[in-house]
Amino acid sequence: MLLSPFEWTIAKRYLLPGKSEAFIALVAGISVGVVMLSVAMLVIVMSVMNGFRAELLDKIVGLNGHAIVQAYGGRMDDWEDILEQVRSTPGVVEASPLIEQPLLTSFNGRVEAILVRGNTAEDIADMAPKVVSGDISALRPGSNNVAIGVRLAQNIGARVGDTITIINPQGRSTPFGTVPRQVGYTVAAIFEVGIYEYDQAFVMMPMADAQTLLLIGDTVGMIEVTVDDPDRVGEILAPVAQAVAGRAVVSDWKTINSTLFEALQVERVAMAFALSFMVLVAAFNILSSLVMLVRAKTRDIAIMRTMGATRRSLLKIFVTTGFTVGAIGTVAGLILGTIVLYFRQPIVEFIGLVTGQDLWDPEVRFLSTLPAQADPIEIALIVLLALGLSFLATLYPALKASGTDPVQVLRYE
Incomplete structure (x- = not known):
């Protein structure tokens, strides 16, 4: 909708009312402020929710892959054949054997429930970026070295170089009954995944050491699988599920963490729906300001009509005026949202310091820091929503202005 020089001049004049029109x-x-805040809130909330999903998926997949092939009874005797079959499946990027068993650990009189993980040398090497102290390369078969989560280290007071005791209740049988198996391991490294539950429980060791600790011989508990498209993991591993039916079950990340991700998706949709009403409120503010402007400029409108201004010109002038208010608020909202997202962690820490409340407790939030990931498509939809509602809000006042009868207005002038 192109404006003539006359229309653009009048529109600019109405965008900057004079001193006598301070209330308008x-x-x-x-109106600009409300549009700005509503757009900023939508951008911030949707980016944080997307960040939650992406960060959780990344951290969970980093330890468990996109899916696991788990044997019935917890022992997979023919795991080499199944591993080869999984690796040859189209769409599978990586597959590796894994042992995972809940046990107990003790140190200095403190006892904690843990999850012992026996990994291959390649999987252990992949954890190097997450190590906060120590050397994870020291985890070699037969070394009796382990790596533990940072929260577990804090809970039991262990540091690199300390020796912790891992207790396996399924010990050896003796004439006096079953004696729990207790083995001492040196803490060679402490890692931080970023998910509280993992950092609180995981103890990582070479697979051979885990097999010795659990007395399971040359068997594994499961095979973790990484695929090229996480959203198609069920479709990609369907042939594997059919091949291992009766011996093992295939569980993907959607199934394993279904409660968490479904709750996250529901909350994401609900928040987007609720915050969209803020944009609607902003549109009503634009409508009210334009109605007031039209009423204040009724005499000017009548004069312009007598001077030859068409109804179409007046319609374009007031639509442009209101739409510009919405556009300015939208751009300002995008800038504000970007600034808040960039400084999100310091903002959370500052609010917590002022209020004295821990706003980001990892025990509750699963993640150690507040994540965010902006989706260009969602941001584009937010911008279209704000601009669309702003445009619709201008139609009624603009139509009223264009329908002004100059004879009725100027009759008594």
């Missing part, structure tokens, strides 16, 4: 300017400023 105030209402227009409030």
Whole structure:
């Protein structure tokens, strides 16, 4: 909708009301502010929710892959054949054997429930970026070295170089009954995955050491699988599920963490729906400011009509005026949202410091820091929503202005 020089001049004049129209300017400023805040809130909330999903998926997949092939009874005797079959499946990027068993650990009189993980040398090497102290390369078969999560280290007071005791209740049988198996391991490294539950429980060791500790011989508990498209993991591993039916079960990340991700998706949709009403409120503010502007400029409109201004010109002038208010608020909202997202962690820490409350407790939030990931498509939809509602809000006042009868207005002038 192109404007003529006359139309653009009048529109600019109405965007900057004079001193006698301060109240109209105030209402227009409030409209800009409300649009800005509503757009910023939508951008911030949707980016944080996307960040939650992406960060959780990344951290969970980093330890468990996109899916696991788990044997019935917890022992997979023919795991080499199944591993080869999984690796040859189209769409599978990586597959490796894994042992995972809940046990107990003790150190200095403190006892904690743990999850012992026996990994291959390649999987252990992949954990190197997550190590906060120590050397994870020291985890070699027969070395009796382990790596533990940072929260577990804090809970039991262990540091690199300390010796912790891992207790396996399924010990050896003796004439006096079953004696729990207790083995001492040196803490060679401490890692931080970023998910509280993992950092609190995981103890990583070479697979051979895990097999010795659990007395399971040359068997594994499961095979973890990584695919090229996480959203198609069920479809990609369907042939594997059919091949191992009766011996093992294939569980993907959607199934294993279904409660968490479904709750996250529901909350994401609900928040987007609720915050969209803020944009609607902003549109009503634009409508009210334009209605006031039209009423204040009724005499000017009548004069312009007598001077030859068409109804179409007046319609374009007031639509442009209101739409510009919405556009300015939208751009300002995008800038504000970007700034808040960039400084999100310091903002959370500052609010917590002022209020004295721990706003980001890892025990509750699963993640150690507040994540965020902006989705260009969602941001584009937010912008279209704000601009679309702003445009619709201008139609009624603009139509009223264009329908002004100059004879009725100027009759008594």
